[in-house]
Amino acid sequence: MAIRTILHYPDTRLRNKGLPVEAVSPAIHQLIDDMAETMYAAPGVGLAATQIGEALSIFLIDIAGEDQPSDLRVFINPEIVKREGNQSWEEGCLSFPGVSEDIKRAERVTVRALDRDGKPFELEADGLLAVAIQHEYDHLMGVLMIDHVGPLKKRMMARTVQKTIGSERRA
Ligand code: GNR
Numbered sequence: 001m002a003i004r005t006i007l008h009y010p011d012t013r014l015r016n017k018g019l020p021v022e023a024v025s026p027a028i029h030q031l032i033d034d035m036a037e038t039m040y041a042a043p044g045v046g047l048a049a050t051q052i053g054e055a056l057s058i059f060l061i062d063i064a065g066e067d068q069p070s071d072l073r074v075f076i077n078p079e080i081v082k083r084e085g086n087q088s089w090e091e092g093c094l095s096f097p098g099v100s101e102d103i104k105r106a107e108r109v110t111v112r113a114l115d116r117d118g119k120p121f122e123l124e125a126d127g128l129l130a131v132a133i134q135h136e137y138d139h140l141m142g143v144l145m146i147d148h149v150g151p152l153k154k155r156m157m158a159r160t161v162q163k164t165i166g167s168e169r170r171a
Pocket residue numbers: 043044045046047048051089090091092093094095131132135136139
């Protein structure tokens with residue numbers, strides 16, 4: 001396993017789409033293990049393959065709290081097949097260090113995907129899990145948090161990332 005480098009906005013590779021996984025091979029399992037290690041080290045509640053420069057349709061989510069056992073969910077070739085209602089959630093993104101912003105999403109989603117064993121499943125989610133699924137699904141479409149806000153907040157977010165990365169480098 002290895003911790004991989006998480007790409008930061010405005011890296012153009014974040015705009016690549018995740019291409020369908022043809023077979024859940026040992027190489028895919030290796031990638032999933034690297035993604036999990038990278039996500040937990042960050043730490044983050046989710047990670048999409050495109051965030052580490054792998055243009056494949058895979059994301060992981062673990063919304064378990066610090067005092068709860070880990071609950072890793074693997075989504076391969078996900079499709080959001082139903083969206084209902086509206087909610088706003090203060091989101092962060094590992095590709096936008098230092099940024100948190102209210103983003104409007106559907107309140108409830110139904111997602112179909114393959115699990116780590118390549119087995120199809122369907123999941124209905126609300127709350128943070130629904131938000132995270134929509135956030136990660138966006139990544140696989142090359143869509144980022146910044147695309148959901150107006151021009152003023154766009155500039156603020158871009159500047160916050162630059163400043164945060166800059167101060168991390170100096171530290
Ligand atoms: O760690 C993360 N936290 C988070 C909080 C609210 C809504 C979405 C997220 S996802 C983010 C990790 C990330 O960037 N995934 O792509």
